[in-house]
Amino acid sequence: MTDNKPEITQEPERTERPERAERPERPERSERPERQERGQRGDRRRFVSRPKYCQFCTDKNLKIDYKNVELMGRYINETGKIRPRRQTGACAKHQREVATAIKNARHIALIPFEGDFWAEY
Amino acid sequence: MHKYETVLVFQADLDEAVLNTAVETVETLIKTNGEVTKIDRWGKRKLAYPIRKQFEGYYVYMTFDSEPSEIVNIKRTLGYNEQVLRFIILRLD
Numbered sequence: 001m002t003d004n005k006p007e008i009t010q011e012p013e014r015t016e017r018p019e020r021a022e023r024p025e026r027p028e029r030s031e032r033p034e035r036q037e038r039g040q041r042g043d044r045r046r047f048v049s050r051p052k053y054c055q056f057c058t059d060k061n062l063k064i065d066y067k068n069v070e071l072m073g074r075y076i077n078e079t080g081k082i083r084p085r086r087q088t089g090a091c092a093k094h095q096r097e098v099a100t101a102i103k104n105a106r107h108i109a110l111i112p113f114e115g116d117f118w119a120e121y
Numbered sequence: 122m123h124k125y126e127t128v129l130v131f132q133a134d135l136d137e138a139v140l141n142t143a144v145e146t147v148e149t150l151i152k153t154n155g156e157v158t159k160i161d162r163w164g165k166r167k168l169a170y171p172i173r174k175q176f177e178g179y180y181v182y183m184t185f186d187s188e189p190s191e192i193v194n195i196k197r198t199l200g201y202n203e204q205v206l207r208f209i210i211l212r213l214d
Binding site: 104106109111115 | 128130166168170172178180182206207208
């Protein structure tokens with residue numbers, strides 16, 4: 001009986017944080033159904049811890065390809081900029097290759113020059 | 122001869138028949154002094170940004186063998202082609 005006590009006391013700790021839901025950007029984001037269809041998870045990267053080792057050095061089979069929209073999308077931020085090395089964790093060599101690949105992909109309108117992925121234009 | 126790859130973005134608001142002939146003209150253009158090894162039609166895709174007031178593009182991926190001197194001609198002719206919104210030609214080898 002006494003063992004149950006600490007479990008019960010833990011429950012009230014999970015308090016909801018109402019100030020989060022009141023953020024003005026929140027509802028706007030959920031209004032974009034295309035994002036789920038395309039398998040894009042734009043919100044994800046802001047909360048994920050950054051990789052400690054270059055993704056392309058770890059997985060030799062993973063080719064840097066400007067045609068791979070899903071992969072290229074991971075290396076640009078919400079405003080369409082190329083994410084810096086300190087965020088992507090890529091090594092200098094592969095970061096350069098990623099940068100040129102993104103520029104190629106931008107040219108053929110696979111990824112945007114500026115702005116979020118499937119934002120209205 | 123070198124290996125090249127290209128991605129062509131055609132206007133998506135054309136008829137299917139017109140699109141097919143547009144793809145074929147590019148094919149024959151390459152074939153004049155080279156060989157098309159692969160054609161992969163990605164189909165209609167939303168453009169990441171509008172090009173010439175178009176919001177969609179018809180994507181075609183090709184690999185081909187050609188002489189480097191021919192690429193200049195291909196690029197020039199594609200530039201005049203109004204049905205092609207964008208193209209990119211890269212060497213594979």
